[in-house]
Amino acid sequence: MPIDLRPYFDELERFADGQMSPAEQDAFELRLEQDEALADAHAAYEQLTADLRWAAGHDTLRQRLQALDDRMNERGTALARAHHLAQRRQRRWAVWGTVGAVLLLAAGVASWYLGRPGPARPARSWEAYYQPDPGPAVTTGLLHSRPLLAEALDQYQSGHYPAALHSLGRVNPGNVGADTLLYLRGLMLLRQGQGNAAQLYLRRVSDDSAASGSELARRARYHLGMAYWQAQELAPALATLRAVAADSLSPYRASAHRAVAAGVLDGQ
Amino acid sequence: MSTPLAETLTQLRIGNQKFLIDFYQRSRHLFARWAQRKHRLPPDKAHGLLQDTLLDFYDHVADGRITRMPEDLRAYLYGMAQERIAAQVPAHQPLPAAEASRRQRLLAQFNQLSTDCQQVLTYFYFRGYHFEKMGGKMGFPNATVARRQKSTCLRKLYDLVRGGYEPITGEVA
Numbered sequence: 023m024p025i026d027l028r029p030y031f032d033e034l035e036r037f038a039d040g041q042m043s044p045a046e047q048d049a050f051e052l053r054l055e056q057d058e059a060l061a062d063a064h065a066a067y068e069q070l071t072a073d074l075r076w077a078a079g080h081d082t083l084r085q086r087l088q089a090l091d092d093r094m095n096e097r098g099t100a101l102a103r104a105h106h107l108a109q110r111r112q113r114r115w116a117v118w119g120t121v122g123a124v125l126l127l128a129a130g131v132a133s134w135y136l137g138r139p140g141p142a143r144p145a146r147s148w149e150a151y152y153q154p155d156p157g158p159a160v161t162t163g164l165l166h167s168r169p170l171l172a173e174a175l176d177q178y179q180s181g182h183y184p185a186a187l188h189s190l191g192r193v194n195p196g197n198v199g200a201d202t203l204l205y206l207r208g209l210m211l212l213r214q215g216q217g218n219a220a221q222l223y224l225r226r227v228s229d230d231s232a233a234s235g236s237e238l239a240r241r242a243r244y245h246l247g248m249a250y251w252q253a254q255e256l257a258p259a260l261a262t263l264r265a266v267a268a269d270s271l272s273p274y275r276a277s278a279h280r281a282v283a284a285g286v287l288d289g290q
Numbered sequence: 291m292s293t294p295l296a297e298t299l300t301q302l303r304i305g306n307q308k309f310l311i312d313f314y315q316r317s318r319h320l321f322a323r324w325a326q327r328k329h330r331l332p333p334d335k336a337h338g339l340l341q342d343t344l345l346d347f348y349d350h351v352a353d354g355r356i357t358r359m360p361e362d363l364r365a366y367l368y369g370m371a372q373e374r375i376a377a378q379v380p381a382h383q384p385l386p387a388a389e390a391s392r393r394q395r396l397l398a399q400f401n402q403l404s405t406d407c408q409q410v411l412t413y414f415y416f417r418g419y420h421f422e423k424m425g426g427k428m429g430f431p432n433a434t435v436a437r438r439q440k441s442t443c444l445r446k447l448y449d450l451v452r453g454g455y456e457p458i459t460g461e462v463a
C-alpha cells in the first residue's frame with residue numbers, strides 16, 4: 023500500500039524547513055523513532071524533495087542550455103547577415119567601378135575618334151584647300167606712286183575687305199591696269215565671301231588674258247575655281263581646278279591638284 | 291583511469307551548472323562538425339543532441355551514477371552522444387533506461403505545474419533560497435507569504451504524483 027503523505031504533510035514540511043520550535047522538534051524526532059508509519063512517511067517525503075531538487079536542477083539546466091543555444095544562433099545569424107551585406111556592398115562597388123571604367127573608356131574612344139586627324143575624312147570646305155594671294159607688297163615706292171592702290175592693298179592684307187574694295191574703287195585704272203584691278207577686286211570679293219560676284223571679275227581676267235597666257239590669267243583661273251566652289255557650283259569648280267592642276271606653269275598647280283585629288287568636289 | 295572525484299562534480303551536485311554551460315558554449319561548433327562528419331546530422335539536430343547529452347551527464351552526476359570525473363571528458367561526452375544516436379533516442383526525450391525511473395516521472399509532473407510554482411520550488415529546493423530572499427525574488431510581501439506559496443506548490447506537485455502514477459512510496463525502503 024502506498025503511503026499517503028497528506029495526513030503528515032504539515033508536520034513533515036515544518037520539520038524539514040526548520041519551522042518548528044526546539045521543543046516541537048524534539049517531540050517530533052522522538053515520534054519518528056517510535057511511530058513506524060510516520061518514519062515511512064518522513065522517508066517518502068525526503069525522497070520526494072530530493073527528487074524535486076534534481077528535477078528543478080535538470081529543468082534549470084535544460085532552460086539555460088536552450089537560452090544559450092538561441093543566443094548563439096542569433097549571433098551566428100547576425101554575423102552571417104553582416105557578412106552577406108559586406109559581400110553585397112563589395113559587389114555593388116565592383117559593378118559601379120566596372121561601369122565607370124567602361125564609360126571612361128567609351129569617352130576616351132569617342133574623343134579619340136572625333137579628334138583624330140582626318141586623312142580618312144578629308145575637309146569639305148573650300149577654305150581648307152584655298153591658297154590665298156596676298157597681292158603685291160606695299161612698298162614706300164608704291165605708297166608714293168599709287169597711294170590709293172597701296173591703301174587698298176594694305177586694307178586687303180589686314181583683312182578689312184569692304185574698306186579695301188572701297189579704296190580700290192577710287193584707284194584710277196589708267197595708272198594700274200584694268201586686268202590688275204579686276205583681279206584684285208575678284209580676290210577681295212572672294213575673301214569677303216561673295217563667290218558669285220568674284221566670279222565675274224576673275225572670269226574676265228582669266229578669259230581676256232588666256233590668249234596671251236599671262237601669269238595673271240593663270241592666277242585668276244585658280245581663284246575663279248575657288249570662287250565657284252565657294253558659291254557651291256561644284257562642276258565648274260572641279261573643271262576649272264582640274265585645268266589649273268594640269269597647267270604646269272600655274273603657280274597654284276600643287277594647291278589645285280590637292281583639292282582635286284581629295285575627291286571632295288566629286289562626291290558632293 | 292579516471293581522476294578522483296573532482297571539485298567540478300561537487301559543484302554540479304550543489305547546483306552550480308556553469309561548467310556545463312561553458313562546455314556547451316565552447317564545444318557546440320566542434321561537436322556539430324563531428325556529428326556532421328560521423329553521423330551526417332544537420333547543425334540544429336547536433337546542437338539538440340549535445341544539449342540532451344549534457345543533461346544526461348548532469349543526471350548521472352546528480353543521482354550518483356558518475357562519482358569520478360572522466361579523464362577525457364570530451365571523449366566521454368562524445369561517447370554518450372554516440373550511444374544516444376545508436377539507441378535512436380528522439381530529441382529532448384529521456385534515455386529509455388531512465389524513462390521508467392521515478393525521477394523522470396516527477397520531472398514530467400514538475401513541468402505540469404504553473405510557471406510560478408516551478409519557480410518557487412526551484413528557488414527553494416534547487417537554489418536553496420530562504421523564504422525572505424525567495425519572497426523578494428518573486429515579489430511576495432513577506433517571508434510568510436513565500437512559505438505558504440511554497441507549501442501550496444509542493445502539495446500541488448504531490449497531488450500530481452498521487453494521481454494516476456505509480457506510488458513513489460513503494461520504492462522507499
